[in-house]
Amino acid sequence: MSADTVFSLQNQSTTIDYRGKVPVEHLDYGYIEKCKDVKYLEQILRVLRSGDEGIYPHLIKFCESHLEKLDPRSRVLRKETPVATAASLSNDEWSQIVDDLKTWQEETKKTETSLKQQSMFDDLVKENMPPIRGSNCSFPLSQTSVPKRNPSKHALPCDYREWDKFDVEKECEEIDGNSVKNDPAAIINTGHPKLKTKVDASLLTQQEKLLLSTREKDKGNEAFRAKDYEEAVAYYSRSLSIIPTLPAYNNRAQAEINLKHWHNAMRDCLRVLELEPGNMKALLRRAKVYNHMGNFQMAAEDLRVVLREEPQNAAATQLLSETEKKMKECQPEPHSKGKKILIQEVDEEDDNNNDETKAEHTACPVEPSQPVGGEESSAAPAERGDMGNAQKKPHSRGDGGPHSDFTNSHQGHWRSRGGSSDKYKVTQESKEKVANGTGKSGSTASVPADHSNNGKETPARGNAGETVNLDAPCGALPPPLARLKNEGNLLFKNGQFADALEKYSQAIQGFIDSGIDSPEDLCILYSNRAACYLKDGNSQECIQDCTRALELQSFSLKPLLRRAMAYESMERYRQAYVDYKTVLQIDTSVQSAHDSVNRITRLLIEQDGPEWREKLPDIPLVPLSAQQHRREGPPSAEVLKARAEKAAIDAERKAEVRFTALKQEGNDFVKKGQYSDALGKYTECLKLKPEECAIYTNRALCYLKLDRFTEAKQDCDAALKVEPTNKKAFYRRALANKGLKDYLACSSDLQEVLQQDPNVQEAEKELEEVTVLLRQSLASANASPAKPRTTVPITEVEGDEEPAGAPASESSRRGEDIIVNLQPTDACQFGQALNAARCSRNTAACADLLASTAPEMLPKFLSTHLDGDNISFIIQALDYHLLEKDPNLVYQHLNNLHTTDRFSVVLMLLEKNERLHVTQLFEHLSAVQSTEFTKNDVQNLANKYI
Template identity: 55%
Template sequence: MGNAQRKFPGRGDGGPQTEDKPPSTAKKAQTKRGSSEKGSYQGANQAKEQGQISEFKRNGSYAGDQTSPSSSGTDSSRPDVPVDSGALPPAIARLKSQGNELFKSGQFSEALLKYTQAINDFTEAEIDSPGDLSILFSNRAACFLKDGNCSDCIQDSTRALELQPFTVKPLLRRAMAYESLERYRQAYVDYKTVLQIDSGVQSANDSVNRITRLLIDQDGHSWRDKLPEIPAVPISAQQNKWEGTSGNCEQTQQKANESGGTKPVQDTGKKTEALFLSHKQEGNDFVKKGQYKDAIEKYTECLKLKPSETAVYTNRALCNLKLNQYEEAKQDCDSALQLEPSNMKAFYRRAMAHKGLQDYAYCVDDLKEVLRLDPNVAEAEKELQEAADLLSKQSVVPDSQEKHRKKIQIQELTNAYEFGQALNAVKSKEDVAACAKLLCSVEPENLPSLMSNKLEVESFTIIIQALDSHLLQKDPKLVYRHLVHLHEAERFKMVSLLLGKTEREQVKQLFDHLSTVESAQFTSDDVQNLAKHYLF
């Protein structure tokens, strides 16, 4: 993988794909989209675009957005909630509404299922409303984007655009998915198309500038010659956008100018951005020359200016790997994954850091995550096989040594690293009893710091199982104390959102069992209040 660059099969230009055909009934209805298209633009109230697309999204990420799905604006990661056309039957409208609510609460996988069912019911009912079907595909694309499934996001966004051409949200979603996959030419085309529809979408402006520099580095001064054709947006689409929003934008800008102080803030922001880009480019240049220490200094300066730039962390991680500074590389990848939990480069480079640290079990886990995100990464497959072989050899030790190792893991834990190693071992063997012993060996108050940023769905699940099946009968007080502190762990909220139905049932079962326990240390009301942190 070298710099952990992925190779993807070509899908043509950024426009609608011939293989992504809409359902036949919707395709037949495309000729009637005039009034529906206008309503969609006016109903979206897209003038708040630049305020609602976060800093992460302006850099090709899609994590951390908490905007309500029912709010107006053109946040490309949120479900579309336009003025109701009245064309949807109540059952389908209910599915769509349920999907919006699930998305709002962060349950993206569940929301995806609702939108999928709505799409299937829509096509079976042969409803003649391409605008509504386009919105359902666009909403499902938002779910795929949140889950890091960029390929399916692109496919659904393309379908939405075939049904409702020149719509801002699916264009932005597809552009961000292309950019995440490093398909910069297609992303550039989509961002430029957005700007034809609405030149005030700041995220698209920023992305165009950023991608232009990448394309110049990649293709030289002839980079424009290699771009797919940028479609011309009809005047009608531009008018639909501006009729409902341009006045508000002008009034907002006028008030900002009259209030004073706006220009200096903008100037300061521009200076910061310019300095950031200068440091980053110098860092990139040092990497090309093999001057990794100098590059690290520049990337560190970048992070002082903009500490939420995922790409800078992964770039610095690469430099640390080149210098055999594996712990520093791992920490940079941890930081990147906190900002963008589906960043494949961060997973791959952290795997290489674990390999350098001889933490082969962690290395295997991260490489499996890379292949889950993209099964076609050949270098990850090769590294996974090598790491699995190394792990197998590492595990083959005499019984006396094995017993001594377990004693160290369970009884002499001194820091987060040792705890993480022990937890990973019991997780890989699915040894719930050993996990229970591990939990008995640590103070519950120390659990969040020992977990650090290592909490994952698999480790969370085995902890819940150990608490319920092994510790609850022996020491319910200890179980309660662990639950009091477990939800304070760094990645707890994100992991909770990723739990499937089975895992949620296990959590509910644990609290049901705990609530029946009579204890002087806690009451059933205490248990119910604590359960709110886990069952939301």
């Protein structure tokens, strides 16, 4: 198609000319009435509406009505609704709209005026703004206005002849001179101005606070986009000081991450997760912090939660792969699993001169050739005379030794001053001091006798001017025992663990002999000696001393930690896991316990499989008085609610997982034919979900296979209460009733199954078999009158007389050798009598049965025996016999019969001839004259049957 053709098509009128397509003779009533082509009628209607052939309103209306009959949804019939205007509305409606607009306008002006009158925003604006990024220069806002230049002394020439007299150079000099003289000098800031991180918004309303908080957050976003993260943190802090919001916490956490302020970022992430558990951004950023802090296990858990909710999160996927790679690098090799771990002494500076030690142990196992407390670890640094405790505990009382060698969680990483083993070696200077000391023969304890101070103070290696007072008091210990303990502390500090162990043993023996009542001091001595045993690799003795210490002082942190380390070195991982978890209950800040728990968890999963938690000993519950991390205030109501919701979700998830596992196990047992085992699994499932219909039907199947028909029927009844139309429940209850020899109920359930699904061949076969059994049971019941459910045979006589010997409460009718109970007391007896009459096709006996039955009891008696054959048989009995005798009773029976359960379903399944019987009955009933009902009543009742 050429460009000219396209141009011509674009310029054509959008109005289509239909006159060439529709002849004039077709614009006629007769043609339009006979026309059945919808498209052509639409063209005719368009031509009529165009008015080119004249205006014919009646013909247009006739064409529209005919087209509407053929196609009510035709586009030609659509009419556009005009836009509502003041003329289309009533005066009251228009006045209401105008008043609402005026009210809104006045409120907007008042709010704007009140905001402008607030001095808070003016004060914020008047503050000095930060310098332009990338520059150290800033200008006060008061001087930002550009000063006015002096106007030129000479006006510019307006005529061409005056331009020859204009001195350009002189004018430029005057302009340059003015600009130099009048421009203010820039104020140079040598340092970055520090923004206030808090804003006093106590006088503002809630709406004003929200507006100001959002403004500060937006400033932080701008600074973040400009990569000025310190300024972004300041603005986010200002926003949070006004109104704490989740986006501000999340944004500040990301800025802190970029500044590598890991602890600040972790605090913001935790705050977000307290307010909104499951916040994806907070979880992702906390994972980044964990990753940088070396806690790869916790980072991986957070990332998996994020990916579970957002599988397409590329950042989480990449970070998880990196984290798992780092975790694999830190994991021990398979051949070294369960080897002893290396315990290293790390010396730390301490300002309080506490005489307790600080020991760290690494998180990665060592090679088999490196024993715990071996040659390289047989000596420790002695840079100071005291034991260098970095964490002062309220209950320490200045006692020490190795009693504080657990990890400081506030640091988060292993701390040491060097990776070389040289720092554990005893220097030559110390050996010379030992040679002149008072230690016993063969000992290398560096506790020299300094005669200048009468043995009171001993210089510590590393600092010549620093001394250790060996006679310093230690709790309630007498001076000789206190000196032994101090000497043991110094020996342990110098890495002479065997000599330190001897000193602690002497102190313990002296303590016991003296009968001192101070369990805390004895606990410390046992704990210090346990540390010496642990250094020398004697884990068994270490465990014994730690246990003695814990008997003296329950939930003491250091003995628990050392016993856990000893258990782990002996590959007794379950006991180690329990002690580490107890330590974390006491103080959650012990990072080494966190790392050890993660490491042991992997080992226990490999050793015991998924059921590893069930094989653990009981973890003791630590009382609140012994928990050192209970310093924060009580959680808020929002936090408690969030925790409760999270706990409920976790419990529901665990219950769902266990339910699925138990159900699958039960199904597997059924497939193997182990029905007794399957019963137990299904019973456990019902404890978790008592309203699960499938479990009831599955357990009913197991009961049927075990010939426990009563329990099977009970489970089917429970399933039908939950799901009234469950086909499996009906079929299995039918089998249970068959096993209980209740063939009538069995037949009813099987008919219900076939009504729902006529293609169930098993139900058809069972129904045929049960029908035979039902007839046999009825025949045997008649043959043996001694059975409880058979009635007494009564001979039919003339008149109203009853034969002698018959019970006064019963009467019967015999037809074709079938005895019919005419006074049933329950549904079972009524069903037997009705089936007996129906099997013999004795409609007269059925009529007598209905005559002796109260109409309001009929739905109750038929509730379990309702089927198409019974309804058809009852209709025939009412029509052939009872209608002539008592039409009022027939009307009452019909008025109650349709209220029976499942009546509408059974009525739909009636055959054509059976429906004809129903129609004939209502025709005969409407012809009867009665004072209790009218023809209109009969017609209304017939509508419920036909």
